[in-house]
Amino acid sequence: MATRKDRLSGYFSKFETLTATEQRKIHNRKLRHIIAYAYEKAPAIKKKLDRAKVKPGDLVSVKDLERLPITEKADLVGLQKKNPPFGGLNGVTPDALGRIFISPGPIYEPGERFYEDNRWAQGLFAGGFRAGDLCQITFNFHLVPFGFMLDSSLKLLDCRTIPAGVGSTELQVRIMKDLKVTGFLGTPSFLFSALQKAKEMGFNPKKDLALKTAFVAAEMLTESLRDTLESELGLMVRQSYGTADIGCLGFECIQKNGMHFPDDCIVEIVDPRTGRQCGPGEIGEVVGTCFNKVYPLIRFGSGDLSYLSDEPCLCGRTSPRLMKIVGRVDQMTKVKGMFIHPGLVDTVAAKFNEICACQVVVTREGHQDKMTFRAELSQSCPDPKKWSEALKKVIQEILRVRGEVQILPKGSLPKEAKKIEDQRVWE
Numbered sequence: 001m002a003t004r005k006d007r008l009s010g011y012f013s014k015f016e017t018l019t020a021t022e023q024r025k026i027h028n029r030k031l032r033h034i035i036a037y038a039y040e041k042a043p044a045i046k047k048k049l050d051r052a053k054v055k056p057g058d059l060v061s062v063k064d065l066e067r068l069p070i071t072e073k074a075d076l077v078g079l080q081k082k083n084p085p086f087g088g089l090n091g092v093t094p095d096a097l098g099r100i101f102i103s104p105g106p107i108y109e110p111g112e113r114f115y116e117d118n119r120w121a122q123g124l125f126a127g128g129f130r131a132g133d134l135c136q137i138t139f140n141f142h143l144v145p146f147g148f149m150l151d152s153s154l155k156l157l158d159c160r161t162i163p164a165g166v167g168s169t170e171l172q173v174r175i176m177k178d179l180k181v182t183g184f185l186g187t188p189s190f191l192f193s194a195l196q197k198a199k200e201m202g203f204n205p206k207k208d209l210a211l212k213t214a215f216v217a218a219e220m221l222t223e224s225l226r227d228t229l230e231s232e233l234g235l236m237v238r239q240s241y242g243t244a245d246i247g248c249l250g251f252e253c254i255q256k257n258g259m260h261f262p263d264d265c266i267v268e269i270v271d272p273r274t275g276r277q278c279g280p281g282e283i284g285e286v287v288g289t290c291f292n293k294v295y296p297l298i299r300f301g302s303g304d305l306s307y308l309s310d311e312p313c314l315c316g317r318t319s320p321r322l323m324k325i326v327g328r329v330d331q332m333t334k335v336k337g338m339f340i341h342p343g344l345v346d347t348v349a350a351k352f353n354e355i356c357a358c359q360v361v362v363t364r365e366g367h368q369d370k371m372t373f374r375a376e377l378s379q380s381c382p383d384p385k386k387w388s389e390a391l392k393k394v395i396q397e398i399l400r401v402r403g404e405v406q407i408l409p410k411g412s413l414p415k416e417a418k419k420i421e422d423q424r425v426w427e
């Protein structure tokens with residue numbers, strides 16, 4: 001059985017420590033290959049390129065992806081209606097599939113017969129899962145692919161699995177204890193429920209359970225919840241990020257300072273306004289391109305907004321990291337032709353220590369949009385005029401829209417106030 005030291009060291013794949021130039025070369029080669037393949041086999045990909053007036057040979061590097069539009073999850077419903085059942089996105093004939101998954105919509109997703117994708121496996125390894133672990137998967141195996149993806153990924157690591165699925169907390173805790181489960185996979189909130197249930201059942205979670213590591217996803221993990229779980233269960237908790245369609249797009253390493261991009265796909269942060277790739281620190285939509293021949297998704301939007309960091313990580317992995325998810329693309333609001341979203345409003349507020357709450361209100365005056373930044377201050381402002389000017393400057397820089405400033409005393413904004421309140425009436 002792996003020791004704690006084993007769990008903290010090593011890499012799943014050699015790719016993870018290659019230089020950025022070496023990684024880019026491999027990605028460019030794989031991109032050319034999947035584009036050529038998908039253009040020939042998946043009619044929806046052919047159409048996507050043809051519409052953008054791009055030939056497969058034009059896409060030689062990751063940067064060239066900027067020429068293609070983003071396909072959103074919502075687009076799949078329309079594509080599948082026109083061309084059932086997979087909307088022409090399947091890269092093999094339906095009789096060559098292993099499974100068919102169903103997401104809400106319903107959206108039908110082709111699943112491969114032989115699972116070779118090692119991206120979740122990379123994440124699991126980085127989170128301390130090792131050969132010999134007995135792993136309880138509490139994600140769904142019903143209709144959706146995630147449970148199966150993880151089950152197959154754990155096999156790549158030589159782990160054993162218990163396909164427990166969701167719910168039945170008491171039974172799940174019993175299984176954990178009786179079988180001496182070492183690895184947990186599930187949502188952070190379910191792990192917390194299991195911890196509470198274990199205590200209710202009279203167990204000492206640290207002593208009576210053998211858990212060593214937990215892989216959590218599908219929900220936001222707060223640092224305070226992580227601390228509670230790690231200290232009360234005596235394990236480490238690492239999170240991953242991805243979607244059911246495209247698979248893993250990021251995973252935490254031991255340093256827990258953002259989520260590394262897995263190697264077997266291309267992750268871009270894209271400005272949804274222009275399709276341009278964003279640099280480090282710039283907020284945009286997380287967009288993935290995978291090399292899966294069964295279901296080749298090219299520039300597939302997650303709908304989530306985030307930003308990346310390319311600062312070196314102490315773990316030795318060289319990929320950039322996805323930092324926190326700051327919101328959803330559909331929370332964006334267009335003001336004077338520019339998209340703003342709650343994450344950007346918070347970025348403005350974070351520049352001023354004295355702002356304890358804020359809200360942007362968008363109204364219409366004549367035929368013009370008007371934006372007011374309402375800032376609630378923790379203390380009174382000695383020179384409101386000067387302070388407002390400083391705030392206006394930051395608003396212009398970050399939101400790229402000119403705005404008015406309204407200073408409010410502490411406690412004025414209700415807790416449930418929307419970050420962006422759109423009061424415009426359209427006749």
Ligand SMILES: [Zn+2]
Nearest residue numbers: 253313315317
């Ligand atoms: Zn790292």
